[in-house]
Amino acid sequence: MASKMASDDFDDQFLTCSVCMLHFRDPKILPCLHTFCKQCLQEWATKQQPLECPTCRTQVSLPDQGVNGLRTNFYVNNLLDFAAAKKGAEPGVPCQVCEGNVEGSKSWCADCAKLMCESCTLLHRKFPFSEDHEVPPENTLNAENDVSKFYRKRHCRKHKNQELVFYCETCNALVCTACTVVDHRPGKDHNPVEISTVAQRKKETLQGLLQNINPRLKEIQASVKQVERKMSNLMPSKEAATDQAKEYFRQLADLLQKREQEILSQIDEQCRADGKALQTKKEAIEFELAGLTSAQTFCQQAVEHGSDVHILEVGNQVQTRVETLLAKQLDLESNWSEFQFVEKTAVVDVEKEVDNFGGVKTNVDVSRCKVAVKPAVQGFTCIAELTTTNQEGRPCVINSKAVTTNMEDPSGTNIPTQIQMKSEGVWEISYVPKVTGIHKLEVKVNSQHVAGSPFDVNVKDKDTPVLTIGRKGSGVGELDGPTGVAVDKDGNIAVVERGNKRVQIFDTGTGKSLNSFPVDGKNPFGIDVDSNGRFLVTSWGVNFGIRLISKEGELLNTCKPDGMANPLGVAVLKDGRMVVVNWGQKSCLLLQPDGSLIRDIGKGQLHKPRFVSVDESRGVMFVTDESAHKVFAFDLDGNLKFYFGKKGQNDGEFKSPQGVTIDPAGNIIVVNFDDGRLQVFGRDGTFIRTVTSVKGGGPHGIALTPDGYIAVACYTGRCVEMYRYI
Missing domain, CATH: 2.120.10.30 (TolB, C-terminal domain)
Structure with missing residues (x-):
């Protein structure tokens, strides 16, 4: 396991792998220039295909050698070596060769990247393979503060004892002196040049790039500040819009409640009026009923119990009364039909219009929004791109609820669509058509059709050019x-x-x-x-x-x-x-x-x-x-x-x-x-x-x-x- 550095000379975060959160071990550079431990990248690669940078999510295509084929971050290695050497010069640190001699002065071999005691240093200088190694003593280590002057030497993979001191411009490769005699001999096919010469040219190129970076950085930093200002206004805008929305819908609710009370009052009033009229009608009919019933009783008693003299005395009178009652024209109808509540606006119609009851207003101009329909193929995930645009003609962000889509195949069957924001103001509408032929794609922003909607989408089979x-x-x-x-x-x-x-x-x-x-x-x-x-x-x-x-x-x-x-x-x-x-x-x-x-x-x-x-x-x-x-x-x-x-x-x-x-x-x-x-x-x-x-x-x-x-x-x-x- 890598250990944490105790030195305060460097930004510890710069020397820490963002995956394992430890100091780099064999740091490897991805094409996006982010650095990670080789082992961390190897583990990351086994979990994810294709490989993505753990920091910026850029897709990485590894060389044939896998993670081993990535370039080593020698600058980070030099920093770690420098810190280790500085720490090693402190008392109580053992020699990295004999693993003893914690006391006494130490030296650092820049070629081998080893901290050595005096005894091991003397032996190191006597061996033929290491007699030319650069071994600064302890006092030099203690005095050295310039990291750029302290680096681990690079040796040729083919000629192990040879330092890389040339650069073959033809092959874009670092080579040693022996390579310039064998594999990279100067001539038509190879052009080895001293590293310092090529490095100086590359430094000048990079310095030129740095000069170009600064104006761009200022532009981006200004943009960040602008975004931060807008972010600071985000919550106040949300609160104000929330209060306005609540007040608006409260007023709508109040109007509905008021209308409800008016209708209920009308129902009560109608009920009372109809009740009074029906009661009057009932009393009039009951009065006629009572007269007819009385005449019926009198007539029946006369017929059943009256003597001949009695019948003759009252018969004409009874006959006249009954005939009058029977001949009387009576209004026996109540002239009333049961009242009921009538929906002047159906609930389903209101439901259709609910989207018009307020909305989130942005500076999007629906008339300027555009849809680009990409060629569609049966059975493949197909897309159309919607760009939501403001009045100045620039892409602008709106909430996802403001964008609605609907697609139908040639038979009228609905095709599911999905909407996803790709970038600021750009929305990807995806769908998978099951049949060929002309499909209809409807795209709305804030319940308004985008110009050209619904769009004709000609879905073709895979063997036909789209x-x-x-x-x-x-x-x-x-x-x-x-x-x-x-x-x-x-x-x-x-x-x-x-x-x-x-x-x-x-x-x-x-x-x-x-x-x-x-x-x-x-x-x-x-x-x-x-x-x-x-x-x-x-x-x-x-x-x-x-x-x-x-x-x-x-x-x-x-x-x-x-x-x-x-x-x-x-x-x-x-x-x-x-x-x-x-x-x-x-x-x-x-x-x-x-x-x-x-x-x-x-x-x-x-x-x-x-x-x-x-x-x-x-x-x-x-x-x-x-x-x-x-x-x-x-x-x-x-x-x-x-x-x-x-x-x-x-x-x-x-x-x-x-x-x-x-x-x-x-x-x-x-x-x-x-x-x-x-x-x-x-x-x-x-x-x-x-x-x-x-x-x-x-x-x-x-x-x-x-x-x-x-x-x-x-x-x-x-x-x-x-x-x-x-």
């Missing part, structure tokens, strides 16, 4: 003999046209032509984009070469290194070096950023190389050979690592392979010219799957977009086809 860019011709948006294809820094598709002798840029979402610029040379062919967003374009035949072209289409440089003849495919590395297929010499050239030759690779092994792609995480380049029907893998030192494939139409076989590219997992994607099959192979060349068979004729270059589509330049089809990959 988008076909271009058609035969020489006009804007038209193509003639497209060969190379690449993805620029903005995610757009850059296409080299051999027939029109130009590069044309297309929007990957719509296929619309955005820009174009001419290319010198008779037969432009390959293209790639460097880390600065500039284009590298090759051409063969008359006026051949590699041309560096700005993002705006301005020619910056043309290089024709020695030994190059008819360059085809090209791949540029992050550090600016290039690999170009040297078709005329049946090889590939590794070039410096300025176009000067580093080495010739594959001569005598390649037959008709066409395209190249580089897996920088492993330092391996993959070259397609159309006549050998193989893909060759070389390391950047020029060694053949392996090859795979043979002629045929079965899985894993090739028929004139052309374009090649590498996916984020390190898999190799290759397209055939003859049958159009687009196949995927593992890192070792093992066949994985066939993506599709390209419909456009004569597939050449291919490129993988960041959002999981493959662009294929179809030479005879005079188009670029886009297929779903992941």
Whole structure:
């Protein structure tokens, strides 16, 4: 286990691994420049694939050697050594060689990184292998406070007793004196220079970068302060909005309660009025009933019990009374129907309008919000991107409840959608269509339709291009003999046209032509984009070469290194070096950023190389050979690592392979010219799957977009086809 440092000379946090929270042990640097213990990274890598930096979550593609292949942070090692040496010079610390002699003065061997007592120091200086080691005594250790002057010496892995004192600029490698005689002898293939000379140039470059960093830091720091000011207003804004919302809905509740009391009062009043009217009616009917009943009783008694004299005396009178009562027109109807409460506005209608009862107001302008529908493929997770925009036209954040989506397939069946905020003001709407055909995607912000909603989404099957860019011709948006294809820094598709002798840029979402610029040379062919967003374009035949072209289409440089003849495919590395297929010499050239030759690779092994792609995480380049029907893998030192494939139409076989590219997992994607099959192979060349068979004729270059589509330049089809990959 690593131990905590007792010294106060350094920021202890800087020397502490953020995973194990102990001092670094064999510190390794990730590409994002965060440092961790080698053992911590190895354990982290077993739990997570692909590996992500524990600090910034940047995905890391490990080299073939795994964590061991990562660079060691020697600066941190030097700090730890310096602290250990300073501490070792204190009384009571044992010698790290004999593990005794806690008393007495100590010395530190910068070559071996060992603290030694006087006896061990004397012996150390007598041995032939260590007599030249730098061993400062205790008084020097106690007096030394400049960490930059204290460092562990680096020795050659091949010549163990030799210090690394040279740098081979051709190979980008530190070498010792013996290496300059054996493996890196000065000449055409190697250029060893003293480390101090190269380091000084690199320091000047880094100092220039530091000068560029400071203004950017100030800009970012000002932005942080602005965000902090807004954050300080967040809670007061929340409290004010909460109070306003409560007051608003309290008033709505009061209005509803008041209306309820009014309706209940109306019901009471109606009940009383109807009750009084019915009572009056009842009394009138009962009065008529009493008169008729009385006459009935009198008449019946006269008939049943009266004498003849009595009947004659009262008979006429009874007859007149009864006939009058029977002839009387009576209103026996009550003229009343049962009253009831009527919903003038149905609850379900109110429910639909509830969303309009207040809302969270932001400066979002729904009329400016935009939706970009990405090409959709049946059975794949498909996306559309919503950008919520303010009145100034800038992306702005709103709450997730304000965004609602709904999708239906051609039959009207609902398709579940998910909404997730990707970045400030940008929302990803994802869904998985189960059928092909036109789907309807409805997108609302604050209950208002975004312009264009509902959108038509044409879902295609995986074997159909999701988008076909271009058609035969020489006009804007038209193509003639497209060969190379690449993805620029903005995610757009850059296409080299051999027939029109130009590069044309297309929007990957719509296929619309955005820009174009001419290319010198008779037969432009390959293209790639460097880390600065500039284009590298090759051409063969008359006026051949590699041309560096700005993002705006301005020619910056043309290089024709020695030994190059008819360059085809090209791949540029992050550090600016290039690999170009040297078709005329049946090889590939590794070039410096300025176009000067580093080495010739594959001569005598390649037959008709066409395209190249580089897996920088492993330092391996993959070259397609159309006549050998193989893909060759070389390391950047020029060694053949392996090859795979043979002629045929079965899985894993090739028929004139052309374009090649590498996916984020390190898999190799290759397209055939003859049958159009687009196949995927593992890192070792093992066949994985066939993506599709390209419909456009004569597939050449291919490129993988960041959002999981493959662009294929179809030479005879005079188009670029886009297929779903992941």
